[in-house]
Amino acid sequence: MQSFLHCGVVCLALFLAQARAQDITAPKSAVAxxxxxxxxxxxxxxxxxxxxxxxxxxxxxxxxxEMKLRGDVLRTAGDYQVIVCGDPCKSATFYVMPxxxxxxxxxxxxxxVPVSQSDAVSxxxxxxxxxHNLVLAPVPINFQLAAGKASLLNKTEMTQSGAAWxxxxxxxxxxxxxxxxxxxxxxxxxxxxxxxxxxxxxRLTGQRNAKGIxxxxxxxxxxxxxxxxxxxxxxxxxxxxxxxxxxxxxxxKGLASAQMDANGAAVISGASxxxxxxxxxxxxx
Amino acid sequence: MKFxxxxxxxxxxxxxxxxxxxxxxxxxxxxxxxxGSAFLTAKPATPDQALSNLLLNAKRRNWDEAFNxxxxxQPVNKQSxxxxxxxxxxxxxxxxxxxxxxxxxxxxxxxxxxxxxxLHWTTPVGPIEDVRDFRLAREGDIWKTLWxxxxxxxxxxxxxxxxxxxxxxxxxxxxxxxxxxxxxxPHVRIVSMNPLDxxxxxxxxxxxxxxxxxxxxVNVTATLVDGSGNAIDEETSFDKIxxxxxxxxVTPYRIDFPKVNLKNVKNVRMNxxxxxxxxxxxxxxxxxxxxVDPDYQGKAVLxxxxxxxxxxxxxxxxxIASLYDNNGKVLWVADGYVERALxxxxxxxxxxxxxxNMASKVQNFHVVVNQYSVGRx
Numbered sequence: 133m134q135s136f137l138h139c140g141v142v143c144l145a146l147f148l149a150q151a152r153a154q155d156i157t158a159p160k161s162a163v164a165x166x167x168x169x170x171x172x173x174x175x176x177x178x179x180x181x182x183x184x185x186x187x188x189x190x191x192x193x194x195x196x197x198e199m200k201l202r203g204d205v206l207r208t209a210g211d212y213q214v215i216v217c218g219d220p221c222k223s224a225t226f227y228v229m230p231x232x233x234x235x236x237x238x239x240x241x242x243x244x245v246p247v248s249q250s251d252a253v254s255x256x257x258x259x260x261x262x263x264h265n266l267v268l269a270p271v272p273i274n275f276q277l278a279a280g281k282a283s284l285l286n287k288t289e290m291t292q293s294g295a296a297w298x299x300x301x302x303x304x305x306x307x308x309x310x311x312x313x314x315x316x317x318x319x320x321x322x323x324x325x326x327x328x329x330x331x332x333x334x335r336l337t338g339q340r341n342a343k344g345i346x347x348x349x350x351x352x353x354x355x356x357x358x359x360x361x362x363x364x365x366x367x368x369x370x371x372x373x374x375x376x377x378x379x380x381x382x383x384x385k386g387l388a389s390a391q392m393d394a395n396g397a398a399v400i401s402g403a404s405x406x407x408x409x410x411x412x413x414x415x416x417x
Numbered sequence: 418m419k420f421x422x423x424x425x426x427x428x429x430x431x432x433x434x435x436x437x438x439x440x441x442x443x444x445x446x447x448x449x450x451x452x453g454s455a456f457l458t459a460k461p462a463t464p465d466q467a468l469s470n471l472l473l474n475a476k477r478r479n480w481d482e483a484f485n486x487x488x489x490x491q492p493v494n495k496q497s498x499x500x501x502x503x504x505x506x507x508x509x510x511x512x513x514x515x516x517x518x519x520x521x522x523x524x525x526x527x528x529x530x531x532x533x534x535x536l537h538w539t540t541p542v543g544p545i546e547d548v549r550d551f552r553l554a555r556e557g558d559i560w561k562t563l564w565x566x567x568x569x570x571x572x573x574x575x576x577x578x579x580x581x582x583x584x585x586x587x588x589x590x591x592x593x594x595x596x597x598x599x600x601x602x603p604h605v606r607i608v609s610m611n612p613l614d615x616x617x618x619x620x621x622x623x624x625x626x627x628x629x630x631x632x633x634x635v636n637v638t639a640t641l642v643d644g645s646g647n648a649i650d651e652e653t654s655f656d657k658i659x660x661x662x663x664x665x666x667v668t669p670y671r672i673d674f675p676k677v678n679l680k681n682v683k684n685v686r687m688n689x690x691x692x693x694x695x696x697x698x699x700x701x702x703x704x705x706x707x708x709v710d711p712d713y714q715g716k717a718v719l720x721x722x723x724x725x726x727x728x729x730x731x732x733x734x735x736x737i738a739s740l741y742d743n744n745g746k747v748l749w750v751a752d753g754y755v756e757r758a759l760x761x762x763x764x765x766x767x768x769x770x771x772x773x774n775m776a777s778k779v780q781n782f783h784v785v786v787n788q789y790s791v792g793r794x
Binding site: 241242243244327328361362363364365366367374375376377378379380381382384385390391392393404405 | 580582584600601626628629630631632663664665666667698699701702703704705706707708721722724726764782783784785
């Protein structure tokens with residue numbers, strides 16, 4: 133009820149202020165968190181209202197004196213309206229701009245990416261001031277991508293409407309890709325894991341043992357020479373006289389191996405993802 | 418005259434009790450008796466009666482009586498006989514109960530008989546039917562079952578070196594800054610989807626591949642949509658899928674829509690959800706000697722042997738198979754549970770039934786093994 137009345141009073145004051153002359157001098161713009169001085173013409177007592185994003189204030193003032201608004205009431209960027217009601221009510225508006233960048237919110241996508249993919253890594257940086265206002269003024273953001281000691285990208289982009297972004301290809305080497313967005317001494321770091329691409333040239337070898345045939349791959353790499361991550365499944369298939377045996381074996385320490393149960397002559401093949409390996413023709417035991 | 422009615426009632430009651438005790442049939446329910454003898458069993462004067470007595474006692478877990486029905490001619494160990502019925506190593510059989518049985522004679526002479534029994538088990542994964550052949554022999558004026566020697570593998574003590582590989586998941590703290598802990602969900606893809614009408618309703622089946630370099634927990638949901646765009650039904654793949662997919666692994670999936678006619682379906686909306694989960698690359702289970710054969714009833718079945726290549730016991734192996742036509746299209750997805758635990762470095766047979774109308778079209782198949790192991794799932 134009290135807030136309803138308060139709102140009613142503010143609305144009435146606004147209406148009256150619009151109808152009367154404006155005798156409040158306010159800066160056209162201010163900076164978030166910084167003090168603002170207002171001069172208000174008149175004499176005697178008056179009621180001061182401040183209405184802004186996330187704030188509304190009311191207190192009694194002496195008209196004709198300079199009024200100082202503390203920085204802590206102007207933390208949020210946006211349009212503010214000042215209304216002073218003596219006889220009559222007067223109003224003025226001013227804009228509070230974000231302060232200088234204090235932190236950078238940095239979103240990088242994806243968190244894992246196969247190597248040698250064009251336009252695969254993208255990032256967006258958004259500078260914020262210390263009061264969490266998005267800095268809309270153009271700010272140069274420096275993007276750096278480094279894999280190990282090698283620098284893959286180093287370029288500066290100006291923010292547009294509060295955002296700067298980049299898009300680039302993944303490198304040819306698997307491993308951690310350090311991605312940094314920086315403005316002066318402020319920076320944000322993210323890590324993108326570059327992983328091997330599809331296996332390439334899957335080579336199989338096999339030998340008979342007491343249990344059947346032990347088949348294993350040579351070290352499995354992608355076409356850029358990166359070892360395919362351990363745990364990747366290699367499907368081995370043995371066909372022996374119309375009878376099929378299969379083993380889905382994970383790569384461990386770079387190799388995948390499986391024990392196939394085949395005593396007679398068998399044709400053994402292997403595949404991982406969309407890649408087929410060579411065929412092995414094993415004679416009967 | 419006034420005594421006739423009570424006498425008749427007493428006599429009828431006595432007859433009914435005797436009939437109930439001696440002819441307790443195979444599908445009768447035993448309530449409140451987990452072990453021990455509470456009923457009389459008829460003299461095993463015929464092969465059918467002898468086998469009935471054995472199965473009834475096994476069903477009631479009356480092991481002393483059941484083991485007495487077994488011929489001493491075979492070197493059968495009572496413990497292994499009990500394990501045959503109750504399972505071991507946390508296998509599916511260990512969680513199952515014999516619900517009923519149907520006995521059919523195959524061959525009977527004066528001294529020997531061969532009977533085929535269809536055993537109906539209730540299990541945590543639904544009813545399972547098992548067919549076993551029993552041989553019986555006459556000993557004097559009674560018949561006894563020749564219990565086969567247990568084929569439970571005896572694994573010798575050994576050390577099996579395993580390069581153990583697993584993925585752990587580390588979650589960031591709640592105070593991490595925005596954008597700092599965005600680990601993408603695994604990339605999985607539905608590589609095929611085939612809706613078809615089946616006897617009991619509509620079925621959506623196909624295959625899913627994990628294209629990522631990390632393991633994924635996968636679930637596939639299908640929504641059937643009618644001509645007006647309204648959802649008719651929504652179901653998930655439930656246990657007809659290998660939920661944990663390692664990198665580059667392919668699994669079949671099947672989604673059943675009971676009592677839905679595919680003629681009423683205009684569209685199928687597929688939704689696949691993949692979650693990053695901790696997982697292990699072991700155990701590795703090979704599927705050996707796969708072939709399509711007719712079973713004892715002439716039905717086509719896919720059979721083979723599972724071989725546990727690791728050093729861990731797999732308590733409940735679950736086999737899921739994609740069946741392809743000559744164009745490589747997935748015709749059907751069938752599955753089956755293996756009731757026996759798969760001990761390290763041992764094999765266990767499996768069979769999966771192929772629907773009659775598809776048996777002639779099946780040209781190839783892909784079998785994956787899902788596994789449930791105590792303490793690891």
